[in-house]
Amino acid sequence: MKRMRLTIAILLALAMILGACQGSQKPAQTQAPATEETTLVVWDQFYRDVESQVMDTLNAEFEAAHPGVKIERVVKTLDDLKVTLKLALSEANGPDVAQVNQGRSDMGAMVEAGLLLPLDSYLAKYNWGSVFSTSVASRNSFTPDGKTFGQGNLYGVSPTAEVVGVYYNKTMFKKNGWEVPQTFEEFEALLAKIKESGQTPISFGSLDGWNAIHEFSAIQHLLVSLDYINNLTYGVNNVSFKTEENIKAAAILQQWAKAGYFTEGYPGIGYDDSNALFKAGNGAMTITGSWLAGELINDTDQEFGFFLMPPFEGKKALAIGGVGIPFAIRKTSTKADLAAEYLNWMISPRAAELWAKAGMLPAMALPEGADIDTDNLFGDTLRAWDAINKGNAVGHYIDWATPTFYDTLVAELQKLLGSISTPEDFVSAVQKDYEAYLSK
Amino acid sequence: MRSNQAYPGENKWKGWLYLLPGFLIYLGFTFYPILETVRTSFYEWNGFSARRDWIGLQNYRVMFYDAQFTNAFLHNLIFILFFCVLPVLLGLLLASLLTRKTLPGMTFFRTVLFLPQVISMVVVGVIWRWIFNPQFGPLNILLKAVGLGSLTRAWLGDFALALPAVGSVGTWVQYGFCMILFLAGMQHISEEYYEASSLDGANAFQQFLHITIPGLRAEIGVALVTTIIAALRVFDLVYVTTRGGPGNATLVVGFLIYRSAFQQNRIGYASAVATVLMIIILAISLLIRRLQNGNEEAKE
Numbered sequence: 001m002k003r004m005r006l007t008i009a010i011l012l013a014l015a016m017i018l019g020a021c022q023g024s025q026k027p028a029q030t031q032a033p034a035t036e037e038t039t040l041v042v043w044d045q046f047y048r049d050v051e052s053q054v055m056d057t058l059n060a061e062f063e064a065a066h067p068g069v070k071i072e073r074v075v076k077t078l079d080d081l082k083v084t085l086k087l088a089l090s091e092a093n094g095p096d097v098a099q100v101n102q103g104r105s106d107m108g109a110m111v112e113a114g115l116l117l118p119l120d121s122y123l124a125k126y127n128w129g130s131v132f133s134t135s136v137a138s139r140n141s142f143t144p145d146g147k148t149f150g151q152g153n154l155y156g157v158s159p160t161a162e163v164v165g166v167y168y169n170k171t172m173f174k175k176n177g178w179e180v181p182q183t184f185e186e187f188e189a190l191l192a193k194i195k196e197s198g199q200t201p202i203s204f205g206s207l208d209g210w211n212a213i214h215e216f217s218a219i220q221h222l223l224v225s226l227d228y229i230n231n232l233t234y235g236v237n238n239v240s241f242k243t244e245e246n247i248k249a250a251a252i253l254q255q256w257a258k259a260g261y262f263t264e265g266y267p268g269i270g271y272d273d274s275n276a277l278f279k280a281g282n283g284a285m286t287i288t289g290s291w292l293a294g295e296l297i298n299d300t301d302q303e304f305g306f307f308l309m310p311p312f313e314g315k316k317a318l319a320i321g322g323v324g325i326p327f328a329i330r331k332t333s334t335k336a337d338l339a340a341e342y343l344n345w346m347i348s349p350r351a352a353e354l355w356a357k358a359g360m361l362p363a364m365a366l367p368e369g370a371d372i373d374t375d376n377l378f379g380d381t382l383r384a385w386d387a388i389n390k391g392n393a394v395g396h397y398i399d400w401a402t403p404t405f406y407d408t409l410v411a412e413l414q415k416l417l418g419s420i421s422t423p424e425d426f427v428s429a430v431q432k433d434y435e436a437y438l439s440k
Numbered sequence: 441m442r443s444n445q446a447y448p449g450e451n452k453w454k455g456w457l458y459l460l461p462g463f464l465i466y467l468g469f470t471f472y473p474i475l476e477t478v479r480t481s482f483y484e485w486n487g488f489s490a491r492r493d494w495i496g497l498q499n500y501r502v503m504f505y506d507a508q509f510t511n512a513f514l515h516n517l518i519f520i521l522f523f524c525v526l527p528v529l530l531g532l533l534l535a536s537l538l539t540r541k542t543l544p545g546m547t548f549f550r551t552v553l554f555l556p557q558v559i560s561m562v563v564v565g566v567i568w569r570w571i572f573n574p575q576f577g578p579l580n581i582l583l584k585a586v587g588l589g590s591l592t593r594a595w596l597g598d599f600a601l602a603l604p605a606v607g608s609v610g611t612w613v614q615y616g617f618c619m620i621l622f623l624a625g626m627q628h629i630s631e632e633y634y635e636a637s638s639l640d641g642a643n644a645f646q647q648f649l650h651i652t653i654p655g656l657r658a659e660i661g662v663a664l665v666t667t668i669i670a671a672l673r674v675f676d677l678v679y680v681t682t683r684g685g686p687g688n689a690t691l692v693v694g695f696l697i698y699r700s701a702f703q704q705n706r707i708g709y710a711s712a713v714a715t716v717l718m719i720i721i722l723a724i725s726l727l728i729r730r731l732q733n734g735n736e737e738a739k740e
Contacts, residue, residue, distance in 0.1 A: 083702045086488050109705050113489040207569075207597055209685055265574020267597020267686055277575060403704050414686035418599050 039070045040338055043085065043098040045078045045325060050294040050358045057354055062345050069338065078325070082106060089115040089330050096333040097342055099325045100156055102139055103400035104149060107328070111155055112146025117329040118153035122340040128157065131347055131364050132323070135394070140326045149400070150234045156326025159346045160291070161361040163308070163385045163394075164214050164320035167278070167296065167377075168285045170303040172199070178284070180305070184222060184312045191261050194284050203283025204262040205269030206417060209410035211288060213399050214320060216413055218287055218309050220249040221318040221395045229318065233396040235438060241431040250416055250423035257417045267418060290381040291324070294359035297377055306380035308387065318395040319388045323363045361385050402437035405430075474718070481712035486705040499712035509713060512691045515603060516672050519692065522607030523614050523671035528663050530611070531618025532656075536648055538619075539626050550623070557616040565680025568609045572596050572681075596682050602690045606681055613677075614670060618663045625659035626652065661732040665725050672721050693717050 046055045052075060059071040074095065076084070082101055088094040089110065100107050100116065110116050123129065123137075136158070143152035168180065176197060181187040194201040206212045221229065223245035231239040256262065263274060263283055275295065278286045281302050286292075287309070296304045311317030327346050329339045345351065352362035353370045359378045366372065374382060388394050399406040412429045415421040421429070481499055485492035503509050534553060538546065556564065571577050572595040580592040595605040633651045642650070653660075675694030678684060684691035684699070693713060701710035 090488050105703070105705055109486055109488070113486070115488065207682065207685070209683055263575065265580070265592075265594035265597070268572060268574045268594030269597070270569070273573060273575070282575070407699060407703060410683075411685065411687050414597075418597075418686055420599055420687060 037068055037070055038335065038338065039072050040097065040335060040342060041072045041074065041095040042342070043074045043076065043081060043088070043095040044327075045076055045081045045099050047075050047077050048295060050298065051291075051360065054354045054358045054360070058345065058351055061350070062342060066338075066341070071342075086110060086113075086115070092332060094330055094332075096330055096335050096339045097327055098330065100328040101325050102156075102322075103397070105403040105406075107140070107155060107326075108142055108146045108149060109403075110146070110328075111142045111144065111153075115331055116155045117331045117333070117336055118144070119155060119157070119329070119340070119343070120153055122343070123154055126340070126344045128344075128347070132157070136323050136363065139322050148234075150230075156328040157343050157347050158323035158326040158363045159351055160324035160355055161363040161385050161389075162289045162291060162321055162324050163361070163381065163388060164218055164287070164289045165306055165308045165381075165384055166285050166287050167292065167304055167306050169278070169281065169283070170305045172281065172284050172302070173305075180307050181310050183310050187310050191256070192259075195259065195261060200263050200283040201261040201285060202256070202263070203274050203278035203286040204266045205271055205274030205277075206267050206414060207270045209414065210399075210406070211271050212413040212417065213397075213406070213409050214289065215287055216249060216253050216409075216416075217320055217395075217398050219252050220246060220398075221320055222309060222312055222315070223249055224318070226318060226392065226395070229395045229398070232434075233398060233401050235401060238438065241434045242427045246427045246430075247423045250426045253413075254416055254419065254423060258419065267414070289320075290361045290385065293361075293377050293381050297359045304377050306377055306384060308384050316393070318393045319384070320397060321385065321388055321394045322396065356382075402434060404433055404437070408433040477711045477718075478715050480708055481715045483708045485707045487701065487707040492708075495708070499709045500716070502709060503712055503716065508688060508691060508696060509693070511688055512693045512696045515690065515692050516674070518603060519607055519610060519671040519674060520668055522604070523610040523674070524664060524667035526611045527614035527618045527667055528660065530615040531622050531663065532653075534615070534619045535622035535626060536652060538623060540644075550620075554616040554620050556613050557620075559613075561613070561676040562680055564609060564613055565677050568612075569596065569681050572605060597686050599686055599689050602682055602686060606677060606690050609677060609681070610671065610674065614667050618667070621659045621663050622656055625656045629655035657732065661728060665728050668724055668728070669721055672717065672724070 042059070044055055046052050055073065055075075059073055063069055063071055078101065081099065085095075085098055085100065085106075086109070089098065090113070100110060107116070137154055138150045140156040140158060141152050141154050142149055172178075173180070176194075178190060178194070181190050191201040204211075204215065206215075224243075228239055228243075228245075231237040232241070257266075263269060263277065266274070269277075274283075275286065275288070275292060277283060279296060279300050279302070290306070293306065308319050309317065327343050329336055329343065333339055347364050349364070349367035349370075352364045352366050353372070355362040356366055356370065356372045356378065361381055373379070399409055408430055412421070412426050416423065416426045480492075482494060482496060483492040484495050484498070538550060543549075559567075571579050574580055574592065574594040574597075577595075579595065583589060583592050593601055596602050598605075629651065633655075634647055637647055637651060673694055674692055675698060678690055678692050678695045679698065682690045684695045694717075697710045697713050697717070700706045700713065
């Protein structure tokens with residue numbers, strides 16, 4: 001009798017283990033019909049305070065407009081999202097909607113693996129062509145084999161726009177009588193002047209690495225043509241990274257580091273920390289993207305403004321920019337139509353209004369008569385985006401170019417900044433990575 | 441005498457059944473993933489596409505010529521100094537200090553000294569990233585306050601100092617474990633040895649060298665194995681503090697595996713590196729066990 005009980009206990013334990021294994025393999029069979037509760041799982045990376053509130057509001061309003069629909073929101077940092085999303089999307093019960101980073105190693109690889117739903121039928125259904133231009137759409141497009149970037153099917157829609165430029169501390173500028181520079185020459189003169197006054201010209205921290213790419217590329221965009229940056233990013237027409245312009249941009253960046261224009265100890269400071277320092281009034285300017293504007297409006301006694309990196313005398317300048325990380329739909333999602341409805345809501349005029357109110361650039365036009373104050377930092381970024389969008393001067397994030405470009409650029413830029421390598425070494429090392437990719 | 445025999449009527453195999461659940465879990469969650477990693481190392485695969493191409497030993501060949509792998513492995517070897525040698529020495533010192541005389545509040549000191557070991561590595565990383573911050577980190581503030589302002593650095597961003605800085609965090613985490621291990625070991629060393637030797641005129645240092653150290657042979661062996669493994673497989677600490685930077689100055693094998701697998705979608709290559717790392721760790725652990733057993737036999 002005693003043995004019987006034991007055997008039963010062991011069998012039960014085994015059954016539980018096996019049951020647990022099985023449960024995770026099968027897709028949930030007891031999915032509620034649409035009339036009852038339907039849950040839409042959404043993964044996004046709007047983790048900063050202000051952004052997160054906008055998402056919560058949009059989700060709540062979507063739920064209110066669709067009785068029986070529940071949004072299950074999962075927030076991650078971009079790094080976290082990048083690592084976990086690929087596996088999650090290949091699962092039968094993964095997120096229905098997720099933000100997918102643009103570029104080859106993310107969206108491209110996922111398209112190749114058949115994880116994302118082509119959105120072209122919804123593009124027609126919801127008339128998204130009137131919401132965003134084809135040049136914007138191409139940044140979220142790949143051929144179905146995931147090989148060619150910039151053409152083919154649409155795989156995502158972006159709610160926000162981004163432009164990389166210069167934030168400046170207006171309070172500090174006013175107090176010291178500094179003027180917003182109109183040319184790059186004036187900009188460099190200003191850097192020297194601020195340094196002389198004993199303050200930090202550019203708030204910066206390179207410990208996390210990625211923002212060093214923006215620092216370099218913002219200068220690079222003043223020197224190269226739109227064709228060049230398009231070719232480089234989409235990997236067509238065999239351009240080289242080893243060009244005079246790139247060497248010059250690297251030399252300028254290194255010169256700034258040597259001259260002490262960056263925050264003291266910048267190699268040991270992370271991105272968020274350097275922004276916190278800037279917000280607290282430490283540093284006259286900082287070079288980063290429009291996504292920071294929302295954070296700089298609230299909880300601070302300083303007033304901030306934004307301008308595009310000014311052009312070299314007599315030269316046309318590009319600016320790093322584009323649309324933000326797009327929302328995409330998992331190919332195997334059983335709720336694709338509802339998910340598309342959600343995507344449509346994410347790029348609605350109401351979303352534009354909420355993003356604008358939070359100080360973030362919407363990718364879509366603001367509704368007529370929206371009550372939004374543009375006489376401030378947000379207005380500055382809005383005008384900057386407008387200028388490059390209309391002037392056909394929207395550049396690229398160059399780390400999209402190859403799957404290893406991000407890691408290579410970060411490591412090589414840290415060496416360049418630390419004067420471990422020369423500008424020539426820098427472009428050679430990056431070109432080696434680029435060549436290896438093109439020759440595949 | 442009857443340990444190998446079953447009681448009359450008792451099933452001889454029942455004992456094995458008790459092991460079965462644990463064994464199944466081990467098979468499913470440890471052994472199978474290891475096998476799968478070794479298998480994947482012979483393929484070129486991006487991690488989620490249905491296509492994987494058999495390329496034989498190509499990944500291992502690439503790794504052999506990969507300057508970053510050599511560089512990363514060298515950093516792991518340097519970490520052995522910080523994760524293993526220093527903590528063991530510190531642990532011995534603290535353990536002998538804490539056992540020599542019973543002072544009031546001894547439990548308090550033991551607990552406080554052991555505390556770093558209990559904190560999750562990610563939290564440790566965040567704490568030290570703040571301590572090392574050049575602008576508002578306590579380390580530089582302290583240096584300035586005592587008039588050593590010239591010594592302040594961007595610790596984690598300095599090409600020469602980033603590796604020792606991260607390494608010393610490893611020392612901070614590991615010494616508590618060594619100390620507790622040695623404290624426990626010292627309870628087993630008979631008081632009589634110390635009495636007899638002091639009658640013969642041995643001083644404290646001689647006692648330490650000839651009684652305490654030999655008495656702790658087994659514990660030192662365990663400490664060496666676990667801390668060397670920690671030094672070789674470190675990932676989380678580097679991920680949180682420096683991400684392998686500046687340049688590749690703090691790149692370690694664990695981070696190289698992560699970067700190849702999850703940022704560059706080279707699962708095959710990452711698996712090959714992981715396989716080699718596993719073999720190296722196994723070899724070193726076996727070697728230490730060997731040396732330890734050899735010592736024991738020589739003694740007896």
